Amino acid sequence: MSSQTPPTSGDNEPKHTGLGKDLIQRGVYKSNPLGTATFIGLRSLDPFLQYQILAHGWGSSLLTKLGLSTIPLYASGTPVATMMHETGIRLLDSLNLPLPRLILLAMATGSTLKQIFWLTCTSKEEFPPRAAATVSAYNTFVNSLASMLLISTATSAALxxxxxxxxxxxxxxxxxxxxxxxxxxxxxxxxxxxxxxxxxxxxxxxxxxxxxxxxxxxxxxxxxxxxxxxxxxxxxxxxxxxxxxxxxxxxxxxxxxxxxxxxxxxxxxxxxxxxxxxxxxxxxxxxxxxxx
Structure with missing residues (x-):
């Protein structure tokens, strides 16, 4: 996602092309603490949001308002047998998620960790707050849409x-x-x-x-x-x-x-x-x- 080498003299200005402006400041090799903090903060919130959608009814409530049926986690207080799995790992099982939802939550968490690692460890170019907010919002939207697809009976891959x-x-x-x-x-x-x-x-x-x-x-x-x-x-x-x-x-x-x-x-x-x-x-x- 970043360019290849540190800038040389006269090559440290952001690039503007006919394709629009790149979110990453190509050729501008410096840190932007506010942008970094914004990105880490917003991306770190995403796994918690996805957990609320997958486990605590946020997604089901919205889909029900839209007239769509959802896969229940529980029926009369009992886990739905065909959907619930025990992994044997206490921390994961304490989340009380069916395996398909647990896998999706792991994907959301992995994407957050990977992107934070990219910004802090592999990218050297400036990442301003506006870009941080835009990228974070996009990833949260796509992840949330995926969570909705999984819990809807009409679209769920789990079924x-x-x-x-x-x-x-x-x-x-x-x-x-x-x-x-x-x-x-x-x-x-x-x-x-x-x-x-x-x-x-x-x-x-x-x-x-x-x-x-x-x-x-x-x-x-x-x-x-x-x-x-x-x-x-x-x-x-x-x-x-x-x-x-x-x-x-x-x-x-x-x-x-x-x-x-x-x-x-x-x-x-x-x-x-x-x-x-x-x-x-x-x-x-x-x-x-x-x-x-």
Whole structure:
């Protein structure tokens, strides 16, 4: 999500392009304590909100007002047997969530931790409060929508068949939940590992002015965007099934293909010129190696 090397003289102004203004201050390498605090604070609230939606009826109340039926957690004070699972882990079981909802809550928590890690540990560019609020609001909205899909009887992936047994346990989940969880894990790794690698590359003095093309960056030019698309799609699949996943995948692919990649390409072309042009020839794939 960040550019490749520290700014050189005369290259520290935010970039404005015909595609709009990037939320990240490309080429502006400095901290913004207020922006960082805003982002950490707002993103940290999201898991608590998702828990209220999934466990304490916030989502069910809203869906009922919209005339939609929801999957109950309890029937006459007794856990719904077909939906409740015990993991054997006291902390998780104390949340009193069915396994599909517990998985979705874990995804929300993981996305918060990953994005805070990105801002504080792998990104070096300024992230002002407005950008922090915008990104936080977007992620909370998408996560909340996924939680709503999961608890609605009309869309819940938890009600899909067949069921898949988790290896080494007696627990089972629906096929979309299992596939979505796997996609989430793969996507998180594919976004996070390259960003860590790029930060280490940029921090090495001998790499100043060079474009990181090692490891995953030699597979696709925006491999981290590809990873984000995969885990976001997996999140949606685990919540609302195949249709929800297809919609989310299409949305993020469109956003990256027609905006984000264009903004980054304009910035990198202006900063690295022939080196970026050569990198594009050496690494023709944008998001997914061998596919796109």
């Amino acid at each position: 899909s068949t067949p069921l898949v047994t988790i290896p080494g346990t007696s627990l089972s989940v629906s096929l979309p939940t299992a596939v979505g969880a796997a996609m989430y894990a793969v996507g998180m790794a594919l976004e996070t590992v390259p960003e860590i690698q790029r930060r280490r590359f940029k921090d090495a003095p001998e790499n100043r002015g060079r474009i990181c093309d090692a490891g995953p960056w030699g597979w696709a030019r925006h491999i981290n965007y590809g990873g984000y698309t995969i885990w976001r799609t997996g999140y949606a699949v685990a919540a609302g099934g195949w249709t929800a996943g297809a919609v989310v995948a299409a949305w993020h692919l469109w956003t990256f293909a027609f905006r984000s990649i264009g903004l980054m390409d304009e910035y990198m072309s202006g900063r690295y010129a022939e080196r970026w042009a050569q990198y594009k020839k050496d690494v023709p794939w944008l998001l997914f190696p061998g596919i796109y």
